Amino acid sequence: MFLCCWLVLVALIPTTLSTNPGVKVRLTEKGIEYGRQLGMAAIQQKLGSIKIPDFSGTEKVFLIGKVQYSLSNIHIVNVGLPKSSVDLVPGTGVTLSIGDAFISLNGNWRVKYLRIIKDSGSFDLDVNGLSIATTISIKSDETGRPAVSSDSCSATVGSAKVKFHGGASWLYNLFTTFIDKALRNALQKQICPLVADAVSDLNPQLKTLNVLAKVDKYAEIEYSMVSSPTVLKSSIELSLKGEFYNIGKHQEPPFSPAAFYLPPQNNNMLYIGMSAFTVNSAAFVYNNAGVLSLSITDDMIPKSSPIRLNTKTFGAFIPQIAKQFPGLMMKLLVKTVKTPTLTFEPNNATVQATTTVTAFAIQPNSTLSPLFVLNLEASVSARMFVSEMKLAAAVTLNKMDLTLDKSNVGDFQVGPLENVFQGVLKLVVIPAVNAQLAKGYPLPTIGKMKLMNTQLDVLKDYILIGTDVQFS
Incomplete structure (x- = not known):
């Protein structure tokens, strides 16, 4: 693979398109x-x-x-x-x-x-x-x-x-x-x-280049070129599409990549800039696939937690529940109502998510009785990192806001429930999201390529990965 580190990257030249890239690479x-x-x-x-x-x-x-x-x-x-x-x-x-x-x-x-x-x-x-x-x-x-x-x-x-x-x-x-x-x-x-x-x-x-890299059973990411390489005096810059798609269905999202420019750094062999567009196209794909939802039952909450998913716990805040459905376990369904949005600011990556939380009482015959629906607006901070040849992340909760959408048990005040739902998010939802994000998403790569001395910085509208490369 003799000229891999530079020739491969120069060589990524499919048909030129007049669009901004989601990913940029500098050699x-x-x-x-x-x-x-x-x-x-x-x-x-x-x-x-x-x-x-x-x-x-x-x-x-x-x-x-x-x-x-x-x-x-x-x-x-x-x-x-x-x-x-x-x-x-x-x-x-x-x-x-x-x-x-x-x-x-x-x-x-x-x-x-x-x-x-x-x-x-x-x-x-x-x-x-x-x-x-x-x-x-x-x-x-x-x-x-x-x-x-x-x-x-x-x-x-x-x-x-x-x-x-x-x-x-x-x-x-x-x-x-x-x-x-x-x-x-x-x-x-x-x-x-x-x-x-x-x-x-x-x-x-070159045939091993992951121009279309499978992520999982729902998504794949395309790394084809959107324009010819820019050959400068001392570096080569490449513009990759960097867009997630549903497998077998390449539907464009209702937003486009904005132009961005890599800073003049040269301490590493390779720099990869990934825009917010690329990450948001992933959110669009998974939302379309209907997988941005989570059913939560009491057995998913640590036994040491004082929060229990049953009508006794919720009856302390909403007495009607304890009266109408005494002694029953409960189930929560958390589901996004629109595509989450990620923004990059210097040293800060933030995701805004709008979801609904539907609460059910589980009857002895396992049927579900709907209790109420809450609107939940959440903001989380994302820590991005490179794991082997993938970009991974972990999120932590910043803040959340609850409002009542509808109720089958009469009107009630949502405020007293905020600590309960904040606990559910931290104990169940955030760990589940982080388990998925930790699996990572493939970066553009060829053959037996290994990244070394990797650093990641969050900049305005994109993240910058600086790395050295080794081929085995």
């Missing part, structure tokens, strides 16, 4: 340098696979005459790429340059001259001053995933020197100039195709 100089190191290791390995076929010829040597020679079993013993660079061409793309490279080979030689004299031995070939320059073409395949290829390549070999060993090698070293040129040409023809192969070898890794 910094530090990330590009890591990608260069991975790339050099892969290209070095690829050049180590150079195959030079056996070849033979005839050369005229002073005082000896015609010498017939053949070289066989030629193979690489060492490849060195001491100098290389990745250059960003603003507004254009990426170039990769390699200089002062060297390749060492050895093989066997055999000669025949004066018709009857035969000799053989081994030889070493040192290739120095090798230079390679290539540009990378990045396109989108039919699935919306990136595909890369070497668009252009040039390779030059500075020198190639053969030294014979064994037999009368001192004599044959006199005409190595002829062989040097032949071997240099044979090498030079193979270098660019091998570099092109090294670039193409990245495509299977």
Whole structure:
């Protein structure tokens, strides 16, 4: 996966759309340098696979005459790429340059001259001053995933020197100039195709990009590009859709992503900015799926709690309940009535939720008798964090407001119930929400990618994840 850390991110270029992204990614100089190191290791390995076929010829040597020679079993013993660079061409793309490279080979030689004299031995070939320059073409395949290829390549070999060993090698070293040129040409023809192969070898890794990542049985998140990458002098910025959808039903929410801009930070290899739009699109999806509700019974409340879900507890605040439904257990149904809304402010993430709480008495035959319906407005603070390759969160209750919607047990004052319902939220609802949020939601990733030294900051209208990257 040789140029993964930078080339993968440059490569995310499906059809350009004129819309704001929900997620932005920036690859910094530090990330590009890591990608260069991975790339050099892969290209070095690829050049180590150079195959030079056996070849033979005839050369005229002073005082000896015609010498017939053949070289066989030629193979690489060492490849060195001491100098290389990745250059960003603003507004254009990426170039990769390699200089002062060297390749060492050895093989066997055999000669025949004066018709009857035969000799053989081994030889070493040192290739120095090798230079390679290539540009990378990045396109989108039919699935919306990136595909890369070497668009252009040039390779030059500075020198190639053969030294014979064994037999009368001192004599044959006199005409190595002829062989040097032949071997240099044979090498030079193979270098660019091998570099092109090294670039193409990245495509299977690109196929692992989670352009559409499944979250659970209700939701998936799309990370396709909404515009071509922005190539700057020292960084590359990508614009991803970053939108949740119901599985099998891609319905757009009644709101759109607002423009946002990543701050000029470069301490980490990679920065991921996720807007409030992305998180709110998740809330829209789960609300549409009808899963933002929770049925609460007494066995879900810790035994140590003084709050019990029965008509005796609630009868202390609403006497009509104790009179009409004595000695019965109760059930609460908490259900959202509109999509919760998250807002990001510096160092603060807040969710506003509007729900109803319907209370029932559970009859001996298990039927439910409706008691009352309350409107509950709640505000919670969210702590966002990265867990492995996912964005997770945990919420705590800020405040709540209760009002009476309707009652089957006559009018009553809601105020005395606020402590009870605040306890129910803290003991049951918030832990249930946090258990779900702790499972996390996938970040854009490829292959066996690992995030390291990760930091998360909440800014105006988006969160910023700064991280280093490691590929295994």
